Structure formats: structure tokens, C-alpha cells
Amino acid sequence: MSAHVKQKDASIPTIPIKARLSRWFGRNLIRIYAVFGFTYLFIPVAYTFAFSFNDSGKSNLVWKGFTFDNWKNPCGAPEVCTALGNSIKIGLLATIFSTILGTMIAFAIGRYAFKGRSSSNLLIFLPMATPEIVLGASLLSLFLVFQINPGFWPTVIAHVMFCISFVVVTVKARIASLDPRLEQAAMDLYANELETFRKVTLPLVAPGIAGAALLAFSLSFDDFIITNFNSGTLKTFPEFVYTSAARGIPAQANVIGSAMFFLALIIVIAGQFVGKRVKVAK
Amino acid sequence: MSKVKLPYLLLLPGFLFLFTFFILPIANLAQTSTQTPIADGDTGQYEQTLRFSNYLDAFTENQEQFARSFVFALCATVLALAISYPLAYAIAFKAGKLKNFLLVLVVAPFFVSFLLRTVAWKQILGEEGFIVPSLRTFGIISESTTLTSTSFAVIMGMTYNFLPFMTLPLYASLERIDPRTMEASGDLYANGITTFRKVTLPLSMPGVVAGTLLTFIPAAGDYVNAAILGSPNTRMIGNVIESRYFKIVDYPTAAALSFTLMVAILILVTLYIRKAGTEELV
Structure with missing residues (x-):
């Protein structure tokens, strides 16, 4: 043994x-x-x-x-802040329009069975499967046909166009994860459809919509290829970096890039923190 | 408002927008691609002559750039997968409480503008960066070898820039795997490698498919990395389309090239989705 x-x-x-x-x-x-x-x-x-x-x-x-x-005087280099201002304006407008349009589509596709649902899904998928250069170039050709000069609004339109699909996908995922019993419960408690939507569905989907809006803004803010085709003489921040890359980019551009990085980090971490507190409160 | 109409009403504004600024431009692009220059017209004036050999001309002239685009995009996709899979795996299964924080860290670099990051790589890999001199000191590369203006730099830049598009879908599908399925595989005497090959990898396939598509598509149409990190010898099809549009004002060739690129990608994507057998994307 x-x-x-x-x-x-x-x-x-x-x-x-x-x-x-x-x-x-x-x-x-x-x-x-x-x-x-x-x-x-x-x-x-x-x-x-x-x-x-x-x-x-x-x-x-x-x-x-x-x-x-450079940090004390971020607008010290010529054009930096004009370009940044353009990017923010375009980003905000593109975010608002694409979030509204995309959320409506997401509700239709995520909530209802209707004829043409799968082709609707395809129409949402196609812009994401098309290379940016094709989206940018084709839109520019259209503007040229209608003799619309590239510039601020054509750029906004271009951004809304490519952001919609990403909004739809994000919001749809949130809608799909909803527990249908919550809405049934609201109906059982004599809420009509509109009240159920306003008091139950929308608050539950809201984090998805917020996430989609954040995604749309960052996609728009960072876009270069589609913007380059449709902005004409207007310069966004990425275009400013691209055109000054040959001569060397002023340090102020690095300041703005770094500031954006920390700002986004704070927003995302704060968002998670708020999310946790909401969960605890429930 | 009848219930049947509601989903269509929700879809209407968004789809009207996508029709006008996505479908119509693509149709117009197809129309432009068969035009020819007007005899004794100014530069940039074209008329419709249904010259389909524009496609043949455009393709034969730029075969090399087409091939390079697809090879580079493939290399970048494979590299991104090799880097992202272990990263996503580590975050999903090994990170514990740090999970959300690490996920934020994966996305965080992408809030520093895409262009700034690419220019930063150019300077890091350049003669004044810290990598080239130290590689030379250790005799890994010869005195005359440079890293910028090479295929290596372009592929590396693309790998880097599209990394979150790979990591996030991979993480999403890995995170959904019930760890008990892996434990069960271990209980049935499978070793780590067998468990990975037979359980984890097949369950994460939707993430692999989504990630590789989201990396390959933008990479194949990209021209920014090639313009900043490459040389005239590493031109991709995106660079050709861009210069045909802006420098040569040859709209029909640019349109034919764009259309060919889009169709080639759509065919590849369709074949790939069929082969990989996932319908979760659409």
C-alpha cells in the first residue's frame, strides 16, 4: 500500500x-x-x-x-478650429437626422411582420456592403447632374445616408433584446398602445438609441473618403489633417485629437456608470 | 391609422432618403460609366453613347491596382483576425471585472481621428521614428531598407485602422457562448485545442464572418492608407478612382471602376456568406 x-x-x-x-x-x-x-x-x-x-x-x-x-491655444494654427467647427456642425446634423430616420426604420423592421421586410433588411445592409469610395463618388455624380455644388449640405446628406444603416442595426439589436412581457403587462394594466410605447417601450429602447446616436456622430466626425468627394472647398477636420499631412501637421491638430480621445473616454465611462446606477435603482 | 399601414409609414421617410441618395446615385453611376467625351466639348463634358467597352478599358488599364486592392485587403483582414481573435477571447473569458473597461479601451483609440492615427504611423515608421533606427542597430533591417512607402506599411495601416470592426463582432459572438459548453467539452476529455476547434470556434463563426466582412469591404475600397503610408508602387483601386475623379476629370472611367469594385465585392461577399453559412447579418 x-x-x-x-x-x-x-x-x-x-x-x-x-x-x-x-x-x-x-x-x-x-x-x-x-x-x-x-x-x-x-x-x-x-x-x-x-x-x-x-x-x-x-x-x-x-x-x-x-x-x-499648444494646449493653451488650440486654435493657434490657421484653419484648425474652422475645420473642427465644420466637423462638429456636420456631425450634429447628421446624427440628428440619421438617428430619427434610422430609429423609425428599426421599429418598423424590429416590431412588425410585413410584406417586403426581408428586402427592407437588404436595403439597410447594402450601404454597409458598399465601399465608401463608391458611395462618395456616386453621390457626387448625382449632385453634379442636378448642378448642386458640393459643400456643407451635400456633405450632411452624404453623412446621413451612410449613418442610417448603422443606426438601424444598433437600435434593432436593442429592440430584439426587449422582453415582450413588459409591454403585455402594460397593456394588461389598461395602457393603450401609445401610452405603452411612450412609458414602456421607448424608455427601454432609449439606451440603444443613445448608443446609435453616439456611433453616428463618431462615424460622421471621423469620415474622410465620402466627405472628400462631397465637401467641395469646405474643409472638415479629417480633410484638414489629410491636406496638411505633406507639410507636417500643426501640433494643435494633435491637441484636438487627444482632447477628443479623452472626451469620448469620459462619455463612454460615464454612460456605463449611469447604466449601472439605473440598473441598481430598478 | 390602420395597423397594416404603420410599418410602411415608419419606413417611408428613411427609405425615401435612401432611395434618393443611395439607389439613385448608384443607378446614375451605372449610367455615367458608359458615357464618352463630347466631341470638341470641354474637359469633364460627356454624353451617353452606351460604350460598354469603357469597362474593359478601365479594367485592363488597372488590373494591377485591382489585384493589389484585393490582396492587400485580404492580408489586412487575416492579420486583423489573428490579432483580434485572441484579444476578443481574452476580454470575453479572461478579463473578469475588467471586461467593460477593456472593451472601452479597444474602441478608445478610434476616437483619435483616423487620419491623425495614420499620419502618426507614418512618422513612427519613418526615418525619424524610433522603430527604424532600433531595427537597424540590431541588424534586423539593412541601412537602405525603409518601412514607409512599402506594401508592409499600407497593409499594417489598414490592419490597424479597421481593427475595431473585427474585434467588436468577435467579442459579441464570443461573449454569447455559454462557458458551460466549454466545460462540458473538457468533461468529455477534450483538451484545450480540441475544445477550441470543435466548440468555441464554430460557435463564434457569426462573429468571424461579420468581422471579416466589416474589415474586408472598407479595406478593399480604401485609398487613405495607400496615399499616406504607401508610394506610387502601392497604389490601390481607390487611389485610381480618386485621381480619375479629381485630377483627370474622367468621370466615365471612374464610374466604371467604382461599379466594377462594388459588383466584385458584392459577389465575393455573397459567395463568402453562402460558404460560411450565416444569415445573422442581414
Whole structure:
């Protein structure tokens, strides 16, 4: 008996080492990999942030010294703030229109069975499956046919067009995850359809709509290809970066990029925090 | 208001918009693609002559760029999948309480403008960045080798820029997997690799399909990465379309190229979805 136990003891160090090793790999290889992944993701962000403090003068290519001047005076470089203003205006308008139109479509597709539902889904999928350059170029050709000059409103229209599909997909996903019993309960408690929609359905779908609006704004704000085709002489922030890339981008552009990064981070984290509190309150 | 009409009323404004600014432009693009220059007209004036050989001319002239677009997009998609899958897996199963925070970190870099990040890569990989000199010191690359203006830089830029489109759908489908299915597979004496191959991977296929499509489509039509990180030797079809539109004002060729690109992508996507067998997208 004791010999048997001893033999088992002796074999413990060999098998478990292999098992432990493979378990260690199973557990940690993926973590190590994830650390590398995040490093890759953040290299250009760190670079952009670091060079927003560069005492660079006109061309922000080489590190010349640390300064807060760019942050104190983000509009110091010509055109930066005009371009930023254009991007924000276009982004807000595109967000409002695409969120309204997209949410209506999402309710129709997500809530009702009707003839033509699957072709409606296809129409929503198609703009997402079309390369941006085709969307931008084809819209420009249309504007040229109707002799509409590219500029502010054509850009807004272009942005609304490509944002709608993303809004529909996001809101539809939220509607699909709703528990139908909640609405049935409201009806049982003598709420009519409109009241049920206003007091039960809409508040439940609201986080999805908010998420869709945030997505639409960031898509619009960051778009370059479609904008470049339809903006004419108007310059958005990404277009400003593109055209000044050859000569070197002023450090103020890095300030704005970094500020957007932190702002978005705060909004997203605050959103999660509010979401948690709402859940707790319930 | 009758109940049957309600979904159609909800769809109407959005679909009217999509019809005018998505379907109509694509139809117009098709119409432009067979035009020819007006005899003794100004540059940029064309008339409809139904010249379908525009397509053949456009394609034979730009075969190389077409092939490069699809090869680059494929490389970027495969690389993005290789980077994103372990990342999404780590967030879904190994992150514990940090899950939401890490998810925000994946998206966060994308709030720094797309253009700024690409320009940042150009400078990081450039002669004054920190990567090239250190690779030279260790003798990994020769003195004359550069990283910018190469296919490597363009593919790397595309991989980076479309990464969240891969990571987020992968995460969404991995997160939905019940961990008990993996435990069950382990209980049935499958090792880690078998469990992954037979349980986790098949269950995450909808995410793989969605992610690869959302990466491949924009990558194939992209011209920003090639313009900033590449050289005239790495031109993609997007660069050709862009210059045909703005520099040469050759609308019919640009339209024929756009249309060919769109149809090629749609065919590939359809075949791929059939092969991969998922209908969750549409």
C-alpha cells in the first residue's frame, strides 16, 4: 500500500509539470497576447498625445521640446478650429437626422411582420456592403447632374445616408433584446398602445438609441473618403489633417485629437456608470 | 391609422432618403460609366453613347491596382483576425471585472481621428521614428531598407485602422457562448485545442464572418492608407478612382471602376456568406 502511494508521489512532478505548463499557457499566453494587442492599439495614440506637447513651430515632425502652448491655444494654427467647427456642425446634423430616420426604420423592421421586410433588411445592409469610395463618388455624380455644388449640405446628406444603416442595426439589436412581457403587462394594466410605447417601450429602447446616436456622430466626425468627394472647398477636420499631412501637421491638430480621445473616454465611462446606477435603482 | 399601414409609414421617410441618395446615385453611376467625351466639348463634358467597352478599358488599364486592392485587403483582414481573435477571447473569458473597461479601451483609440492615427504611423515608421533606427542597430533591417512607402506599411495601416470592426463582432459572438459548453467539452476529455476547434470556434463563426466582412469591404475600397503610408508602387483601386475623379476629370472611367469594385465585392461577399453559412447579418 505504502509503496503504491510512494510510486504515485514520484509520478506527480512529471505529469503535473506538463499539465501545469499547458494550463499556464492556456491561462496566460492569451493575456500576454492581449497586452501586445493593446500596445499595438495605443502606440499611435500615445504618439499623437506626446506630440501635442511638442514645441514644434510649424511642422510637427521632430521632437523639439516640451511646451503647454499648444494646449493653451488650440486654435493657434490657421484653419484648425474652422475645420473642427465644420466637423462638429456636420456631425450634429447628421446624427440628428440619421438617428430619427434610422430609429423609425428599426421599429418598423424590429416590431412588425410585413410584406417586403426581408428586402427592407437588404436595403439597410447594402450601404454597409458598399465601399465608401463608391458611395462618395456616386453621390457626387448625382449632385453634379442636378448642378448642386458640393459643400456643407451635400456633405450632411452624404453623412446621413451612410449613418442610417448603422443606426438601424444598433437600435434593432436593442429592440430584439426587449422582453415582450413588459409591454403585455402594460397593456394588461389598461395602457393603450401609445401610452405603452411612450412609458414602456421607448424608455427601454432609449439606451440603444443613445448608443446609435453616439456611433453616428463618431462615424460622421471621423469620415474622410465620402466627405472628400462631397465637401467641395469646405474643409472638415479629417480633410484638414489629410491636406496638411505633406507639410507636417500643426501640433494643435494633435491637441484636438487627444482632447477628443479623452472626451469620448469620459462619455463612454460615464454612460456605463449611469447604466449601472439605473440598473441598481430598478 | 390602420395597423397594416404603420410599418410602411415608419419606413417611408428613411427609405425615401435612401432611395434618393443611395439607389439613385448608384443607378446614375451605372449610367455615367458608359458615357464618352463630347466631341470638341470641354474637359469633364460627356454624353451617353452606351460604350460598354469603357469597362474593359478601365479594367485592363488597372488590373494591377485591382489585384493589389484585393490582396492587400485580404492580408489586412487575416492579420486583423489573428490579432483580434485572441484579444476578443481574452476580454470575453479572461478579463473578469475588467471586461467593460477593456472593451472601452479597444474602441478608445478610434476616437483619435483616423487620419491623425495614420499620419502618426507614418512618422513612427519613418526615418525619424524610433522603430527604424532600433531595427537597424540590431541588424534586423539593412541601412537602405525603409518601412514607409512599402506594401508592409499600407497593409499594417489598414490592419490597424479597421481593427475595431473585427474585434467588436468577435467579442459579441464570443461573449454569447455559454462557458458551460466549454466545460462540458473538457468533461468529455477534450483538451484545450480540441475544445477550441470543435466548440468555441464554430460557435463564434457569426462573429468571424461579420468581422471579416466589416474589415474586408472598407479595406478593399480604401485609398487613405495607400496615399499616406504607401508610394506610387502601392497604389490601390481607390487611389485610381480618386485621381480619375479629381485630377483627370474622367468621370466615365471612374464610374466604371467604382461599379466594377462594388459588383466584385458584392459577389465575393455573397459567395463568402453562402460558404460560411450565416444569415445573422442581414
